[in-house]
Amino acid sequence: MDLRFTPEEIAFRNEARTFFEATLPPDIRRKQMLGQRLTRDDMVTWQRILNKKGWACPMWPKEYGGTGWDAVKYFIFKEEGYRAWAPDVLGHNIQNVGPVICAFGSDEQKAFFLPKLRNLDLWFCQGFSEPGSGSDLASLKTRAVREGDHYIVNGQKLWTSGGHHADWMYALVRTDTGVKKQAGISYLLFDMKTPGVQVRPVVTLDGHPYTNETFLDNVKVPVKNLVGEENKGWNYAKFLLGNERAGIARVGLTKARVRLAKALAERVYVDGAPMSENRQFREKLAAIEVELKALEITNMMVVAGMKKGGAKHDPRTSVLKIKGSEVQQASLECQMELAGPDAMARQVGFMEAKVADAIGREGMANSAPNYYFSRVLSIYGGSNEIQRNIIAKAVLGL
Amino acid sequence: MDLRFTSEDIAFRNEARSFFESNLPPHIRRKQILGQRLPKEDVVAWQRILNKKGWACPMWPTEYGGTGWDAVRYYIFKEESCRAYAPDPLSHNIQQTGPVICAYGTDEQKAFFLPKLRNLDIWFCQGFSEPGSGSDLASLKTRAVRDGDDYIVNGQKLWTTNGHRADWMYCLVRTDTGVKKQAGISYLLIDMKTPGVQVRPVVTLDGDHHTNETFFDNVRVPARNLIGEENKGWGYAKFLLGNERAGIAKVGLSKARISLIKALAQRMQVEGAPLSENRRFREKLALIETELQALEMTNMVVVAGMKKSGGNRQDPRTSVLKIKGSELQQATTELMLEVGGPHSMAHQHEFLEALTDNAIGPDWAGTAAPNYFFGRAVSIFGGSNEIQHNIVAKAVLGL
Amino acid sequence: MDFDLSEEQRMLKESVDRLLEDRYSFEQRKTYTKAPDGWSRELWQQYADLGLLSVPFDSKYGGFGGGPVETMILMEAFGAALVLEPYFATVTLFGGCVRIAGTEAQKDALLPKIGEGKLLGAFAHSERNSRYDLADVQTTAKKDGSDWVLDGEKTVVIHGDCADKLIVSGRISGGQRDKDGIGLFLVDAKAPGVTRKGYPTQDSLRAADITLKGVKVAAGDMLGESGKAFPIIERVAQSAIQALSAEAVGGMQEMLDITVEYLKTRHQFGVPIGSFQALQHRAVDMLVATEQARSMAMFAAMMVDEKDDAERAKAINAVKVHIGKSGRYVGQQSIQLHGGIGMTLEYKVGHYFIRSTMIEILFGDTDHHLAALARAGGLIAPGTTA
Numbered sequence A: 001m002d003l004r005f006t007p008e009e010i011a012f013r014n015e016a017r018t019f020f021e022a023t024l025p026p027d028i029r030r031k032q033m034l035g036q037r038l039t040r041d042d043m044v045t046w047q048r049i050l051n052k053k054g055w056a057c058p059m060w061p062k063e064y065g066g067t068g069w070d071a072v073k074y075f076i077f078k079e080e081g082y083r084a085w086a087p088d089v090l091g092h093n094i095q096n097v098g099p100v101i102c103a104f105g106s107d108e109q110k111a112f113f114l115p116k117l118r119n120l121d122l123w124f125c126q127g128f129s130e131p132g133s134g135s136d137l138a139s140l141k142t143r144a145v146r147e148g149d150h151y152i153v154n155g156q157k158l159w160t161s162g163g164h165h166a167d168w169m170y171a172l173v174r175t176d177t178g179v180k181k182q183a184g185i186s187y188l189l190f191d192m193k194t195p196g197v198q199v200r201p202v203v204t205l206d207g208h209p210y211t212n213e214t215f216l217d218n219v220k221v222p223v224k225n226l227v228g229e230e231n232k233g234w235n236y237a238k239f240l241l242g243n244e245r246a247g248i249a250r251v252g253l254t255k256a257r258v259r260l261a262k263a264l265a266e267r268v269y270v271d272g273a274p275m276s277e278n279r280q281f282r283e284k285l286a287a288i289e290v291e292l293k294a295l296e297i298t299n300m301m302v303v304a305g306m307k308k309g310g311a312k313h314d315p316r317t318s319v320l321k322i323k324g325s326e327v328q329q330a331s332l333e334c335q336m337e338l339a340g341p342d343a344m345a346r347q348v349g350f351m352e353a354k355v356a357d358a359i360g361r362e363g364m365a366n367s368a369p370n371y372y373f374s375r376v377l378s379i380y381g382g383s384n385e386i387q388r389n390i391i392a393k394a395v396l397g398l
Numbered sequence B: 001m002d003l004r005f006t007s008e009d010i011a012f013r014n015e016a017r018s019f020f021e022s023n024l025p026p027h028i029r030r031k032q033i034l035g036q037r038l039p040k041e042d043v044v045a046w047q048r049i050l051n052k053k054g055w056a057c058p059m060w061p062t063e064y065g066g067t068g069w070d071a072v073r074y075y076i077f078k079e080e081s082c083r084a085y086a087p088d089p090l091s092h093n094i095q096q097t098g099p100v101i102c103a104y105g106t107d108e109q110k111a112f113f114l115p116k117l118r119n120l121d122i123w124f125c126q127g128f129s130e131p132g133s134g135s136d137l138a139s140l141k142t143r144a145v146r147d148g149d150d151y152i153v154n155g156q157k158l159w160t161t162n163g164h165r166a167d168w169m170y171c172l173v174r175t176d177t178g179v180k181k182q183a184g185i186s187y188l189l190i191d192m193k194t195p196g197v198q199v200r201p202v203v204t205l206d207g208d209h210h211t212n213e214t215f216f217d218n219v220r221v222p223a224r225n226l227i228g229e230e231n232k233g234w235g236y237a238k239f240l241l242g243n244e245r246a247g248i249a250k251v252g253l254s255k256a257r258i259s260l261i262k263a264l265a266q267r268m269q270v271e272g273a274p275l276s277e278n279r280r281f282r283e284k285l286a287l288i289e290t291e292l293q294a295l296e297m298t299n300m301v302v303v304a305g306m307k308k309s310g311g312n313r314q315d316p317r318t319s320v321l322k323i324k325g326s327e328l329q330q331a332t333t334e335l336m337l338e339v340g341g342p343h344s345m346a347h348q349h350e351f352l353e354a355l356t357d358n359a360i361g362p363d364w365a366g367t368a369a370p371n372y373f374f375g376r377a378v379s380i381f382g383g384s385n386e387i388q389h390n391i392v393a394k395a396v397l398g399l
Numbered sequence C: 001m002d003f004d005l006s007e008e009q010r011m012l013k014e015s016v017d018r019l020l021e022d023r024y025s026f027e028q029r030k031t032y033t034k035a036p037d038g039w040s041r042e043l044w045q046q047y048a049d050l051g052l053l054s055v056p057f058d059s060k061y062g063g064f065g066g067g068p069v070e071t072m073i074l075m076e077a078f079g080a081a082l083v084l085e086p087y088f089a090t091v092t093l094f095g096g097c098v099r100i101a102g103t104e105a106q107k108d109a110l111l112p113k114i115g116e117g118k119l120l121g122a123f124a125h126s127e128r129n130s131r132y133d134l135a136d137v138q139t140t141a142k143k144d145g146s147d148w149v150l151d152g153e154k155t156v157v158i159h160g161d162c163a164d165k166l167i168v169s170g171r172i173s174g175g176q177r178d179k180d181g182i183g184l185f186l187v188d189a190k191a192p193g194v195t196r197k198g199y200p201t202q203d204s205l206r207a208a209d210i211t212l213k214g215v216k217v218a219a220g221d222m223l224g225e226s227g228k229a230f231p232i233i234e235r236v237a238q239s240a241i242q243a244l245s246a247e248a249v250g251g252m253q254e255m256l257d258i259t260v261e262y263l264k265t266r267h268q269f270g271v272p273i274g275s276f277q278a279l280q281h282r283a284v285d286m287l288v289a290t291e292q293a294r295s296m297a298m299f300a301a302m303m304v305d306e307k308d309d310a311e312r313a314k315a316i317n318a319v320k321v322h323i324g325k326s327g328r329y330v331g332q333q334s335i336q337l338h339g340g341i342g343m344t345l346e347y348k349v350g351h352y353f354i355r356s357t358m359i360e361i362l363f364g365d366t367d368h369h370l371a372a373l374a375r376a377g378g379l380i381a382p383g384t385t386a
């Protein structure tokens, strides 16, 4: 047992650190630190920088542009990215539809989509959830009926995040109603410009139109855009679960936030002394750091197990999801507490980086909306209650 | 709305306060402050002092010895009692089987039992739970079969607290197996000296003998000891369990513990300064006090509602009182142990039992650990906190 | 990075697991508590025969040459079995002092004997007023010719009742809470002037309050340099916390397993209580806490030998905070989910709860370590702002 990184891993860490420091555009870094929303262009710029370096989609099979890293290296890459305030890449492209196409797509689909996904020439959104189907995703109702070389799709998706930026959607649709709910679902790709697709913004608590409703009205989707086999879509969607284990807890991001909070605390005065000297504040942060350290080690154990080719479903993955979201939420809560009255002005323009100057201290101006938005971390991607159900069943046998 | 006590209430509070201060025997008070167990004679002695004053069973109907107080008065009485470190009266007598006998007993039962319950001439224990029937109490299996003028009782009860001290047990038994489980239960009073009753101690985490298993082997119980009607026992039990609402949160007890903790913290040195000056410790206490204040307000609202409605409406907030009340009682025992720290590591059974005055280490810390351990039970018995959550979900939230 | 055990470590784990499986059922343990010392001398010899008592000692002294990972393996197993024998007192604390600060001669004289099971030791450091302050020493050590004379009282000395030898801290100079001026002394437990009052602790272990009245110690029986013992005491306390963290994890895992098993077998309302989602989620939260605590026990193993004093101290603070919190949570929930049966000493789970409560107190509780960690600036260095 050796809990330290190998010299080779340390060399890689240094390489990644230098890369991020040297190539992350300062304006993006600044937005990230200030907790501002990135524009579509910001996302594309950064993704293309990564792609040029060959680090656009590390965990894809090598023949499609993956780096061939093991899980530990990937973990290091993610951690260093967070450390430098690099944005998360567009998960829908890189962690979701990309790997599914790599695994189940036709040669034609691979050739067409994969290079574009890597380079963010095509922006994908996810059409899974529906008004009546959230945690119980398999109950989804959006219908796709085969007509010659097309599927005709009708229904409604909810929570299509980034739908307004997107060129394409990967969607789960019902192609067979006569069977067990999981068995009648297919995985379709379609162009958002297809007639009949209508996107309506849904503004989240932070005041930003992060997500959307998408209405599908007799949308004609060529059959060649079906991924894999008809009615096997549920398996492809499930294949994704557990795909993003190494980075799920975002330890590095929370660390970066704690570092930032400590720096900010030096400038906020409470009862005549900087908050950084305030005992209660320090203890609160220290308590978060303790949880975070435990999470980091758990994360390292999971990736070390993955590197060894251990069980795909390490029960600790759900621990990473539950604790990871809780600790992220705690760190953002703490940042808002630090801001105090500075958190009160509602300044969506500054949050969206459309306005240059913040009301109050800029470093804390977005702390309230970011706190609100962080509540989603325990809801999406399988809510924390669903994670508990999974552990209760799969690990504890209850 | 007026959140203050009336001037009469305040006068009563003062009366109660001086009564407790001048009548609680100092040796009992001392044990209470030290968190020691009271021997039977202390509990009896105190009950008789209350009885002499006419305060033995405040909430019973006045014709059986009750005081006629409304819920607010009773609440004040309980609070003042806690404040003075007076022991709780034996609830099995006063809050549980006493009111059941008042409400459903025969004249003969009333005449025989009630004066003795008040004066603790007879000590009752409760025989409800069984090995297979805890939260799901109605599933109980102890059988009582009618045989002439007697019932023959067979079965086993578990968790008979004070069974080893008790003269009598009030017991739920199954008298009909052919019906819905709640409909076949009867409420019997059993003399613990009856042949076939056997009590075996069950030692709890504090190392103490509070509770027992009780075995019934062909125990003959005269049918005149049946309360009310046969197979109606479940209704009486429910009446009994809903009875102790005003005092369930034990706000006064938690308050008394906090005062005590504050006093001790002044004496305890931590890294060169008294613990009472330690900021983190003070903040922790302040948080508990805030919760306690909220609980006290809720408690008053419930109590005031009872006063208005004559006390017969089941207020679902009672469950909130139970949940929060037990959590705060536990928080105070936890904090007490944190104050004790290493001083509370020694296992000192005799000191806990007040069989010796000499503690290992400071006496105030000698019972902190066992009382913390035992404190875990308050969220388990009397309807566990999970069951209370279920009740609130159903009755209040309509889930 | 590699979390797998080496072949040797696996063998160590197997041998201790096997022994405890054979000899440490809950019923067997009960009989050991009734022995005069409250633990089994016979098993102690078996530990010695298996080499467990010399695990952290160098092979020069007949030891196994193990490090923190080996300690973790043992302590986790001991925690799972609720072992009563004075391993922690003798090997971790007493042996730790000797290992860290002893001269060659002292190590030669003491470590092999510990390994052979022929010497029991205890660390007589804490006092009535010291609480968690390791520098708070009022027992005096006065020079008398070339000898030393100790006077004072030590409290809650773990397994001080049965120890053959004690390591006693005494103040040579300075004020009650000064870090400078403390010495460590090897004292025969039967030396004139030593009186011991033994008693059981809450968790069925044993401890003693020890009075020292004019106890003479030869110059050669001082450990480390005169007046410079504080850093040694700190190191030993840190090793102790590392060991306790592993023990705590062993206990937590056991509480979780016992509770989950109970949830599957206990029926109320005609169904296993484990079918109630409220209880399932609580059990999962116990698992999450246990896994996180395990990670911190690993962190402790990784950091306890760290060279940088400040980093090591902070890491150990963090470990104790987590172990304290998670142990309390898992302990309380294991009782709650059992209902009444969890409250009795006749049933296993409560004993783990009690032990984890005592572990939280030993060598500083959660508040103490959280405050220390916060004072030291936390684990993560401040960054820059935009």
Ligand SMILES: Cc1cc2nc3c(=O)[nH]c(=O)nc-3n(C[C@H](O)[C@H](O)[C@H](O)COP(=O)(O)OP(=O)(O)OC[C@H]3O[C@@H](n4cnc5c(N)ncnc54)[C@H](O)[C@@H]3O)c2cc1C
Binding pocket: A125, A126, A127, A128, A129, A133, A134, A135, A136, A158, A159, A160, A161, A162, A204, A210, A211, A376, A379, A380, A381, A382, A383, A384, A385, A386, A389
């Ligand atoms: C900001 C945001 C962005 C999103 N982006 C996308 C996206 O891009 N594409 C997409 O397809 N979806 C997206 N989602 C949807 C997300 O996946 C769902 O919100 C999630 O699956 C939960 O479903 P729901 O919101 O319908 O809640 P529900 O499933 O209705 O759950 C409500 C509550 O009940 C609990 N619950 C449900 N079932 C159980 C159970 N069996 N046991 C215990 N508790 C249970 C839940 O944990 C939750 O607390 C997004 C959501 C948000 C808020």
Ligand SMILES: Cc1cc2nc3c(=O)[nH]c(=O)nc-3n(C[C@H](O)[C@H](O)[C@H](O)COP(=O)(O)OP(=O)(O)OC[C@H]3O[C@@H](n4cnc5c(N)ncnc54)[C@H](O)[C@@H]3O)c2cc1C
Binding pocket: B125, B126, B127, B128, B129, B131, B133, B134, B135, B136, B158, B159, B160, B161, B162, B204, B210, B211, B377, B380, B381, B382, B383, B384, B385, B386, B387, B390, C266, C268, C269, C273, C276, C278, C279, C336, C337, C338, C339, C340, C341, C343
């Ligand atoms: C110290 C002590 C003294 C006692 N004294 C007496 C006494 O004098 N007389 C007497 O008759 N009894 C007494 N009791 C028994 C007490 O009433 C029971 O312990 C209590 O009813 C819980 O039952 P159980 O212990 O069988 O736990 P169980 O009912 O088996 O419960 C185990 C766990 O499951 C949970 N659970 C059960 N059902 C549900 C559900 N539907 N949903 C969610 N969670 C659920 C519980 O909350 C608990 O966490 C005493 C108990 C203790 C600990």
